[in-house]
Amino acid sequence: MTWNRENKWRAGLVVLGVIFLFAAPNVFQLFTIINMTTAIAFAILALSLGLIWGYGGILCFGQTAFFGLGAYAYTVAAINFGGSTWAILVAILVAMLVAAVLGYFVFYGRVSDVYLAVITLTATLILYSLMRRTSGPEYKIGKSLLGGFNGITSPPLNMPWDTSQVLFPEHVFYVAMAALILAYILCSWLVQTQFGRVSVAIRENELRAELLGYDIRFYKMALFTVGGGIAAVAGVVFCNGVGRVTPDVFNLYNTALTIIWVIVGGRGTLIGPVLGAILLFYLTSSLGTQAVLNNNLVLGAILILFVLLVPKGIVPSFTEWWDNRRALRTSRRKEVRMRRRRSRLAEANGEAGDER
Amino acid sequence: MDLFVALALQIIYGIANLVLISLGLAIIFGMMRVINLAHGEFLMLGGYTVVVSTNNGVNLWVAMFILAPLVVGLIGVIVERCLIRFLYGRMVDTLLATWGLSLLLIGLVTTIFGAQTSTTISAPFGPIQIGDYTSSGYELFLICVAVLLSLAVYLVLRLTKLGLVARGTMQSADMAAALGVSTSKIYMITFGLGAAVSGFAGALLAPITGVLPTIGATYIAKAFITVISGGAAILAGTASASVLLGGINGIMAFVTGPTIGEVALLVAAIILLRLMPRGITGRFFRKNL
Amino acid sequence: MKGEIVLEARDLSMHFGGVHAVDQVNFALWDNELRCLIGPNGAGKSTFFKCLTGQHVPTHGDVVIRDVHVAGREPHQIARLGVGIKTQVPNVFDGLSVEENIWLSARRWHKAQRAKVLTQETLERLALGDIRSAIVGTLAHGQRQWVELGMVVAAEPWLVLLDEPAAGMTHEEVETTAELIREVNKTATMIVVEHDMQFIRMISNKVTVFHEGRILIEDTMDVISADERVREVYLGHKSQ
Amino acid sequence: MSLDRRSVLKGASAATVALAAPGIIGRAQAADTIKMVSILDQSGGLDIYGKPMVDATKLAVEEINGAGGLLGKQVELKLYDPQSTIQFYTQYATQAAAGDKAHVVHAGITSASREAIRPTLGRFKTLYFYNTLYEGGVCDRNTFCTGSTPAQTVEKLVPYCMKKWGKKVYIVAADYNYGHITAQWVKKYVADNGGEAVEIEFFPLDVTNFGPTIKKIQAAKPDMVMSALVGGAHVSFYRQYAAAGMNKNVPIASTTFGVGNEHTLISAEEGNGMIVAYSYLQEIQSDANKAFVKRFQDKYGAKAPYLNELAARSYEAAYLWAEGVKKAGTTDQMPVIEALEGGVSYAGPSGNISIEPKTHHAIQNVFLAELNDQKFTILESHEQQPPTDTLLVCDLKADPNQAKFYFENGLEAAGIK
Numbered sequence A: 001m002t003w004n005r006e007n008k009w010r011a012g013l014v015v016l017g018v019i020f021l022f023a024a025p026n027v028f029q030l031f032t033i034i035n036m037t038t039a040i041a042f043a044i045l046a047l048s049l050g051l052i053w054g055y056g057g058i059l060c061f062g063q064t065a066f067f068g069l070g071a072y073a074y075t076v077a078a079i080n081f082g083g084s085t086w087a088i089l090v091a092i093l094v095a096m097l098v099a100a101v102l103g104y105f106v107f108y109g110r111v112s113d114v115y116l117a118v119i120t121l122t123a124t125l126i127l128y129s130l131m132r133r134t135s136g137p138e139y140k141i142g143k144s145l146l147g148g149f150n151g152i153t154s155p156p157l158n159m160p161w162d163t164s165q166v167l168f169p170e171h172v173f174y175v176a177m178a179a180l181i182l183a184y185i186l187c188s189w190l191v192q193t194q195f196g197r198v199s200v201a202i203r204e205n206e207l208r209a210e211l212l213g214y215d216i217r218f219y220k221m222a223l224f225t226v227g228g229g230i231a232a233v234a235g236v237v238f239c240n241g242v243g244r245v246t247p248d249v250f251n252l253y254n255t256a257l258t259i260i261w262v263i264v265g266g267r268g269t270l271i272g273p274v275l276g277a278i279l280l281f282y283l284t285s286s287l288g289t290q291a292v293l294n295n296n297l298v299l300g301a302i303l304i305l306f307v308l309l310v311p312k313g314i315v316p317s318f319t320e321w322w323d324n325r326r327a328l329r330t331s332r333r334k335e336v337r338m339r340r341r342r343s344r345l346a347e348a349n350g351e352a353g354d355e356r
Numbered sequence B: 001m002d003l004f005v006a007l008a009l010q011i012i013y014g015i016a017n018l019v020l021i022s023l024g025l026a027i028i029f030g031m032m033r034v035i036n037l038a039h040g041e042f043l044m045l046g047g048y049t050v051v052v053s054t055n056n057g058v059n060l061w062v063a064m065f066i067l068a069p070l071v072v073g074l075i076g077v078i079v080e081r082c083l084i085r086f087l088y089g090r091m092v093d094t095l096l097a098t099w100g101l102s103l104l105l106i107g108l109v110t111t112i113f114g115a116q117t118s119t120t121i122s123a124p125f126g127p128i129q130i131g132d133y134t135s136s137g138y139e140l141f142l143i144c145v146a147v148l149l150s151l152a153v154y155l156v157l158r159l160t161k162l163g164l165v166a167r168g169t170m171q172s173a174d175m176a177a178a179l180g181v182s183t184s185k186i187y188m189i190t191f192g193l194g195a196a197v198s199g200f201a202g203a204l205l206a207p208i209t210g211v212l213p214t215i216g217a218t219y220i221a222k223a224f225i226t227v228i229s230g231g232a233a234i235l236a237g238t239a240s241a242s243v244l245l246g247g248i249n250g251i252m253a254f255v256t257g258p259t260i261g262e263v264a265l266l267v268a269a270i271i272l273l274r275l276m277p278r279g280i281t282g283r284f285f286r287k288n289l
Numbered sequence C: 001m002k003g004e005i006v007l008e009a010r011d012l013s014m015h016f017g018g019v020h021a022v023d024q025v026n027f028a029l030w031d032n033e034l035r036c037l038i039g040p041n042g043a044g045k046s047t048f049f050k051c052l053t054g055q056h057v058p059t060h061g062d063v064v065i066r067d068v069h070v071a072g073r074e075p076h077q078i079a080r081l082g083v084g085i086k087t088q089v090p091n092v093f094d095g096l097s098v099e100e101n102i103w104l105s106a107r108r109w110h111k112a113q114r115a116k117v118l119t120q121e122t123l124e125r126l127a128l129g130d131i132r133s134a135i136v137g138t139l140a141h142g143q144r145q146w147v148e149l150g151m152v153v154a155a156e157p158w159l160v161l162l163d164e165p166a167a168g169m170t171h172e173e174v175e176t177t178a179e180l181i182r183e184v185n186k187t188a189t190m191i192v193v194e195h196d197m198q199f200i201r202m203i204s205n206k207v208t209v210f211h212e213g214r215i216l217i218e219d220t221m222d223v224i225s226a227d228e229r230v231r232e233v234y235l236g237h238k239s240q
Numbered sequence D: 001m002s003l004d005r006r007s008v009l010k011g012a013s014a015a016t017v018a019l020a021a022p023g024i025i026g027r028a029q030a031a032d033t034i035k036m037v038s039i040l041d042q043s044g045g046l047d048i049y050g051k052p053m054v055d056a057t058k059l060a061v062e063e064i065n066g067a068g069g070l071l072g073k074q075v076e077l078k079l080y081d082p083q084s085t086i087q088f089y090t091q092y093a094t095q096a097a098a099g100d101k102a103h104v105v106h107a108g109i110t111s112a113s114r115e116a117i118r119p120t121l122g123r124f125k126t127l128y129f130y131n132t133l134y135e136g137g138v139c140d141r142n143t144f145c146t147g148s149t150p151a152q153t154v155e156k157l158v159p160y161c162m163k164k165w166g167k168k169v170y171i172v173a174a175d176y177n178y179g180h181i182t183a184q185w186v187k188k189y190v191a192d193n194g195g196e197a198v199e200i201e202f203f204p205l206d207v208t209n210f211g212p213t214i215k216k217i218q219a220a221k222p223d224m225v226m227s228a229l230v231g232g233a234h235v236s237f238y239r240q241y242a243a244a245g246m247n248k249n250v251p252i253a254s255t256t257f258g259v260g261n262e263h264t265l266i267s268a269e270e271g272n273g274m275i276v277a278y279s280y281l282q283e284i285q286s287d288a289n290k291a292f293v294k295r296f297q298d299k300y301g302a303k304a305p306y307l308n309e310l311a312a313r314s315y316e317a318a319y320l321w322a323e324g325v326k327k328a329g330t331t332d333q334m335p336v337i338e339a340l341e342g343g344v345s346y347a348g349p350s351g352n353i354s355i356e357p358k359t360h361h362a363i364q365n366v367f368l369a370e371l372n373d374q375k376f377t378i379l380e381s382h383e384q385q386p387p388t389d390t391l392l393v394c395d396l397k398a399d400p401n402q403a404k405f406y407f408e409n410g411l412e413a414a415g416i417k
Helices: A003-027 A030-055 A063-081 A085-107 A113-132 A169-190 A194-204 A206-211 A216-242 A252-265 A271-287 A295-309 A314-349 B002-032 B039-055 B060-082 B091-113 B137-159 B161-171 B175-179 B183-208 B217-230 B234-256 B258-275 C045-053 C075-079 C098-109 C112-125 C141-154 C171-185 C197-203 C221-226 C228-237 D003-009 D014-025 D047-066 D086-099 D111-123 D150-165 D177-192 D211-220 D235-243 D287-303 D309-328 D333-341 D406-413
Strands: A162-166 B127-130 B133-136 C005-016 C019-030 C034-038 C060-065 C083-086 C159-163 C189-193 C206-211 C214-220 D033-039 D074-080 D104-107 D127-130 D138-140 D143-145 D168-174 D196-203 D224-228 D252-254 D275-278 D345-348 D351-356 D361-372 D375-385 D403-405
Touching: A003 A030, A003 A169, A003 A271, A030 A063, A030 A169, A030 A194, A030 A216, A030 A252, A030 A271, A030 D086, A063 A085, A063 A113, A063 A216, A063 A252, A085 A113, A085 A216, A113 A252, A113 B217, A113 B258, A169 A216, A169 A271, A194 A206, A194 A216, A194 C098, A206 A216, A206 C075, A216 D086, A252 A271, A252 A295, A252 A314, A252 B091, A252 B217, A271 A295, A271 A314, A271 D086, A295 B091, B002 B039, B002 B127, B002 B133, B002 B137, B002 B183, B002 B217, B002 B234, B002 D211, B039 B060, B039 B091, B039 B183, B039 B217, B060 B183, B127 B137, B133 B137, B133 D211, B137 B161, B137 B183, B137 B234, B137 D235, B161 B183, B183 D235, B217 B234, B217 B258, B234 B258, B234 D211, B258 D196, B258 D211, C005 C045, C005 C189, C019 C045, C019 C060, C019 C189, C019 C214, C034 C045, C034 C171, C034 C197, C045 C075, C045 C159, C045 C189, C075 C083, C083 C141, C098 C112, C098 C141, C112 C141, C141 C159, C141 C171, C171 C189, C171 C197, C197 C221, C206 C221, C206 C228, C214 C221, C214 C228, D033 D047, D033 D086, D033 D309, D047 D074, D047 D287, D047 D309, D074 D086, D086 D104, D086 D111, D104 D111, D104 D309, D111 D127, D111 D138, D111 D143, D111 D177, D111 D403, D127 D309, D127 D333, D138 D143, D143 D309, D143 D361, D150 D177, D150 D224, D150 D252, D150 D275, D150 D361, D150 D375, D168 D177, D168 D211, D177 D196, D177 D224, D177 D406, D196 D211, D211 D235, D224 D235, D287 D345, D309 D333, D309 D345, D309 D351, D403 D406
Parallel strands: C034 C189, C034 C206, C083 C159, C159 C189, D033 D074, D033 D104, D104 D127, D127 D143, D168 D196, D168 D224, D224 D252, D252 D275
Antiparallel strands: B127 B133, C005 C019, C005 C060, C206 C214, D138 D403, D275 D361, D345 D351, D351 D361, D361 D375
16 A cells, blocks of 8 residues: 555645644734634635545536635624534534535536536525625624625634633634644544545446445545535634625635645645645735736636646645656665676676676 | 607517627527526626727727627637637536536636726717607617617528537537538537627627626526527527517516516516427427527 | 246347347247357347347237336346446447446345455455456456446356357457356356357357247257358358 | 734744835835825726826825925825726725825725725725715715716706706616615706606626617617716617607706716717716816816827816815815814815815815715716806715714714615605
């Protein structure tokens, strides 16, 4: 089995993540830390899509649906409960429930490929259309008004079961980073379980998996549901980072962007989407601070160059380069050794050292 | 009765509108399995060609029927040569590439022309009277153009070598390659053709819509949903999905209001794809183009 | 010799539009049998096979496997009855290693510990040990066929349905495959769809001949090869 | 901000607290320039509004510096482009307040963006100016809303047009908070003036086919249409309306048409006869305005966009803030707020503008204008209009510690009928 090497990498990444979690607030300025929360939220969202698309082959063009539902459910629940602890759970459950229902709807109808992409996209756009028009006092869930296009102010996180201790935005960073690390560990573990490996098998060949007796509809639905739950966590982190949730989370731009993060980072890896999201977030964010060139122009050009130069995405390209380098080094070492041996032999035989 | 006629005309126009904004995307997707996320920007470029050239004194019809398809078609060919052709067989990467292209085109147009460009054109033909109601004569004209354009695309696909590849690809994605014809050239022409049709559509809509660099975003989702709901067949798929979705949208928009109209279109698309997981033409009209 | 009937097709029909690919076929398979289905291209044997395995929902009629009515069931439900299925085109997990392919099959039915052992056994049984960590997509056609056969075997099915297991193989590979099939038959009842007569001669003596969607004749290989009608049907299309 | 609360995560990193403290308590005073941050969309769908605002802001800062700066220091303008995304608004607001230690932030186009950054800027005690016309109702001592609100524009526009065209009004509006609330104001003013709102219809921001609605308008036979449509896609409404010949029969009035420079995006014959109400129009015939327009066009040349209320108000608001700083003699938040509340005024292109202290909204001139050949002709002007809508709910003098948006959920929720 080839898990060992990958797991070494993964463990290394987790350690790096933990170091970053504690070191970052000492290294970076306050606003950098606060703003990181949003980037981390996107990273978790990308991770969720990386899991279901990269490992399960489910091209979901509407992962932000669960992200947005998570954010909304958290906000509404936290306003009603007056605390965040149960609200987080509600957020995850709501998103997973919707994912399960949508998953049942599409996978048991054997919708796949671009058709699946369109259904998930459409579902997201429906949420977008509906949430935008919920301004007014008649749209409320419990104590929380939905707020329409302007969205709802999200109550900040508090310490578990202690609503008197509210976290400041700079402290939410810890929660966000911990959530990212935990989600990463969860995904890493999941893809190695029987469930994860069967999911990969389904991605590779649906018919074969079926003929082996696996109910691929169930596996896909289950994976989709897990992905929805992780996306909901991302949503909770996001609305804490931004302090607000608006229907924009469901718009076309954001949902397409999620796909772009995963492609940039590399499908079939878990760290790839995470890096893709963070990289593109900081790229667009730093583009916004310059006023020389149009942002779309620069970003578009970068993405086009990227797809031509790094076709497989960052992480797979890096791994390939690393492997090649190592293979090259070992083969070179071998060659040198061989050459030495040959020349020694030649010397011993009293012949002229011949290169060939 | 007048209302009924006027409304029926309106709904037919809604369908023609969907056909126009989707057809270019359908050609490129149907033949090359490339999902062109820059499709909305091709429409936008068509509109811009009309606005900019009429501002510089070019006749509206010349701008619309000749310049727009030509300019956008040419841009399509350039894009195919410089970008898309490196990505064949990598459908997912074309998502990224065309998304980048979409941003690039928006940025380019904004940089050159600014966030908005003044226009001098308005819809030709004026209104037509239907009893107590008036409809736009131009919309009637667009309905005819949509029909003729579909017919033209049908003939191209039926009678040319391009059409042969198209039919091959629609049956099986690998088949086009297996045909052994110079697929590279065919693909270039296809992409150019798709872009030209999109540019033409954008030009046609220019007199009755706002022409802005960012306007493409309002088209792409609807076009994408229409094309995929239609299934693999380029014309039959787009046409049947347009009729279904456009019809539902038009009726619901009139009965309940535009928001519910939009949502109804989306819900219809979801239900349709659940019942027909390969789109309308995955089940019906299989042998059609 | 004849035990109980384990698989039965009753009045099975499959129509595509106006084409009757399978037309009112009645078919029975007895325990421990190794039955070959033959017929020229388009005779309906592959369609019949797909109806048995759940890849097609028959237009009429029923399929009964050990008293379970399976027509219209999903392939995985049929597989769960203990049926191992190999399709015509090699259906393997191209992106995974040989070992993982086999393991995925074994693990479906067994606990982790047993699955590991079973995977090992299967690799040895099919002589795939040398290429165990190779990525299946990089293997030669014949080897991929064997990997798929391995996946079928690793599940320890009591009924095995194979669609053209020797297609596209070299002569030597065909012989090996025949050996494997005889080996598998020791523990499982089998149906093999094939049109290579020589191959059939190597593995089976009872043969069902399909022609134009119906069963033309069902008998031993010797009788079949002497039969006028079979020769006629075959000579027109394919001479082996 | 007790230590108790912060000790929450003290195990994690004590340094966080140390870092956090200066950001929350106050900002370094050693800076030798005065920092003004502008966060406005220069790309994405909202750039039609944002770009002219940015251009005007740049001109204002340039002029202020040209005239010797403020308090003897130069004003440093930092621009952020949130690219029409909410999360970047929060991001840049945090960066401006905690990172750049900005003395003032001028930001936000949509109410959603304003609501996203208002709490952040409030928390870091960074003075905030919102210069867009909007639905009214913000009541926040740290925030100054300088754009026009419905009581200033709709209230004047509706009676004028009803007198001219008739009492049956059909309302079309963008399907989001702004559109809903503006529609409610229109309905109220139509009723107040003895008219009837026959129908209110809302449109998602990305609708481009208005055919079914135009048929509905024909069926309802109103005397006029009141539009609160917003954004690039909605420009299509005016064009399709004209294509059906409706602009000749049922005229349109609007308080949104023109701020995205829509009147240049439709042709002359499509737009002729429409009536709008704003607190600024490029065509205002005062000397101050003519000079302003000339300076603007000299700076940006042929590509200079039309100067609408959003752009001009961004310019004026920069000056208004500068006047506040001059009067306060410092850039510190509280003194400047008090100075602005204390009757600082600025005579700009639109005339005199000052801050109404109870609401922190602007007292400003309002103009009604008719569109002719892609240019507005001023019909009426109303001097020094107070923000009577927000005044109904907001009194910062009585309760300075509130930071609310009263109209967040419509007028009824705010107790207005």
